[in-house]
Amino acid sequence: MPLIEWAQAKINLSLRILGRRADGYHQLETLMQTLRFADRLILEERPSGIELCCDDVRLSLGPDNLVHQAASLLTAAFPGHGVRISLQKRIPWQAGLGGGSSDAAATLRGLNRLWRLGLSLTQLIGLAAQLGSDVPFFVVGGLAVARGRGEQIIPLNVHLDFAVALLVPPFGLATADVYRAWRPVDQPTVIWSTLQQALADRDQRQILNSLHNDLEQPAFALRPELATVKHNLVLGGFPVLLSGSGSCLFVLLLTDADARRLHDLVPAGYQLITTRFSPLLTEMSAGEDWPDTEI
Ligand code: C5P
Numbered sequence: 201m202p203l204i205e206w207a208q209a210k211i212n213l214s215l216r217i218l219g220r221r222a223d224g225y226h227q228l229e230t231l232m233q234t235l236r237f238a239d240r241l242i243l244e245e246r247p248s249g250i251e252l253c254c255d256d257v258r259l260s261l262g263p264d265n266l267v268h269q270a271a272s273l274l275t276a277a278f279p280g281h282g283v284r285i286s287l288q289k290r291i292p293w294q295a296g297l298g299g300g301s302s303d304a305a306a307t308l309r310g311l312n313r314l315w316r317l318g319l320s321l322t323q324l325i326g327l328a329a330q331l332g333s334d335v336p337f338f339v340v341g342g343l344a345v346a347r348g349r350g351e352q353i354i355p356l357n358v359h360l361d362f363a364v365a366l367l368v369p370p371f372g373l374a375t376a377d378v379y380r381a382w383r384p385v386d387q388p389t390v391i392w393s394t395l396q397q398a399l400a401d402r403d404q405r406q407i408l409n410s411l412h413n414d415l416e417q418p419a420f421a422l423r424p425e426l427a428t429v430k431h432n433l434v435l436g437g438f439p440v441l442l443s444g445s446g447s448c449l450f451v452l453l454l455t456d457a458d459a460r461r462l463h464d465l466v467p468a469g470y471q472l473i474t475t476r477f478s479p480l481l482t483e484m485s486a487g488e489d490w491p492d493t494e495i
Contacts, residue, residue, distance in 0.1 A: 246282035294372025296444030305338030341480030381418035
């Protein structure tokens with residue numbers, strides 16, 4: 201029987217860079233949330249080998265693919281297994297939505313089930329950290345704080361239910377380029393716990409004041425049009441922030457009227473995806489059909 205794993209997108213509600221590290225990475229404190237918008241992986245057992253196929257022909261299917269790397273990590277530790285993975289991409293690339301990292305985490309979760317490896321959450325997180333800074337978060341999903349280079353996860357046992365609009369530009373941004381363009385600035389006074397409280401209270405003004413991303417300035421320096429788009433949305437009264445290293449901007453939709461009003465403000469060439477906050481989706485919780493995202 202093939203297995204389905206959902207690889208959800210994320211947004212960063214808050215991202216602070218605390219400094220550059222000796223290993224070239226940046227020390228982070230970020231508040232992340234998974235969304236009801238996902239890629240889908242179908243995993244089928246094979247006697248041996250890793251076979252990967254994808255509906256997006258632009259994606260490399262070789263060893264540089266994070267799904268392939270995740271499967272290789274497990275076959276190295278647990279020889280004698282094989283798999284065919286069909287990856288169905290929906291999450292845009294280089295958007296700061298964590299698509300590749302989420303695919304890798306979904307592969308670890310899926311193979312743990314398919315091959316009945318019995319790996320614990322802690323073991324999966326350890327493996328995930330070898331694949332990329334964001335991958336451990338996607339093993340857990342929901343609302344969580346990530347520290348270190350992003351691999352130290354503190355899950356927050358809070359289920360916030362917000363509608364969110366993703367504004368995907370017609371260009372992507374390479375994560376490494378955005379981090380490289382970052383310069384130390386005075387630390388903002390806002391901390392993630394203030395934002396978490398504001399979200400729980402649905403305190404619109406406090407939410408607006410608390411959304412923060414230290415990667416906005418470098419991303420806006422690389423792509424000044426993003427600053428213009430954000431500026432126009434803020435003038436319209438929308439809480440808007442760059443997700444991760446971009447290029448996607450997201451807008452928290454606090455009322456139904458907001459969602460209707462936003463449609464008229466989407467710049468030409470930008471894709472609008474309307475979705476919701478969501479804890480980790482499983483085959484049990486979400487079934488096999490695509491989550492009800494409006495694109
Ligand atoms: O860990 P990952 O391979 O996903 O990171 C991609 C790139 O993003 C790194 O090569 C690095 O340039 C940058 N990065 C960083 N600090 C972090 C996470 C990522 O500088 N905490």
